[in-house]
Amino acid sequence: MTADLMLTLEKAMQAWQPPEIPEDIPQGDTPGDKIWIGPQQKEKAAKIFPVVLPMLREVLEKSPAKRAVITVCGGSGVGKTGISSLLTYYFNQLGIGCYTLSGDNYPRRIPSLNDAERMRIFRLAGIRGMLEQNVYTPDAARELKVLQEAETDSASKEADRYPWLTVYQKSGRKALAEYLGSEQEQEFDELSKTLTQFKSGADKIWLKRMGRTETELWYEEKNFRNISVIILEWTHGNCGKFDGVDIPILLNSTPAETREYRLLRARDANTDTPFIAMVLEIEQGMLENRAQAAKIILSKSGDFLTYEQFKRQMDAGR
Secondary structure, eight states: OHHHHHHHHHHHHHHOOOOOOOTTOOOOOSTTOOOOOOHHHHHHHHHHHHHHHHHHHHHHHHOTTOOEEEEEEESTTSSHHHHHHHHHHHHHHHTOOEEEEEGGGOBSSOHHHHHHHHHHHHHHHHHHHHHHTTOOOHHHHHHHHHHHHTTOTTOGGGGGTOTHHHHHHHHHHHHHHHHTTSTTTBOHHHHHHHHHHHHTTOSEEEEEEEOSSTTOEEEEEEEOTTOOEEEEEOTTTTSSSSSOOSEEEEEOOOHHHHHHHHHHHTOSTTTTSHHHHHHHHHHHHHHHHTGGGOSEEEOTTSOBOOHHHHHHHHHHTO
């Protein structure tokens, strides 16, 4: 099996061509998540795959169990699930067993409750910041309540009308940034355990499943006997806060591009709010801070970037 695996990789490195893609290829394993795979995602996946192959060979040569973990990360809606699904399909077509694991199964709360917790943290820290700076007054409290009910308390333009709102937003954003992608928000320990079991050669692993309602939380046993590669698709896949990733791939996008992707996907009802824009900007900063650890960086236009090129592109797009 090991010899066949390495031989398959060698042959693919020499003469791989992207296969025809059927409409119903397996996608990520987040319950209820449906995506559309378009031409741009197919083009990007076909560019990434031959570059990944020699990296994968190097990892597998050093792995006692001949297993590896690739992560595809990037901003919300950038195409992680589609491109991960395509890469998984390519590997399986070659006869290299591969499975797409969605990191969206590993938050501590379902999306609606996590959104509420993010908002609670932002607003509570904002008010406490106002108290510390002595700008919290009965009038400000009444005005703030109106803004909160309109979901515009995180909109920067409102600070022109209410100077105290700058303090509120700065304090709230700081607390929000400390929560996003932290161990308080994500079950990194559970994901580490899963990936460690896989890379240790476990045949069967219980995988966490989390959907979008409170009753959509369970575990499902998955047979990994014939699986050599896991592709973890997740915003936080390259965060460095859990163990097991061998090849991080960053799909880059600016905050504006990320918001556009998310709107097109229309995944959540509150997609285009000032608060969601703030969350995406913070997550973008987190991705930028870890970009140097990525083995592959691909721009929105489908170009490979060095880390230096990535920095220049991001600086130019601010």
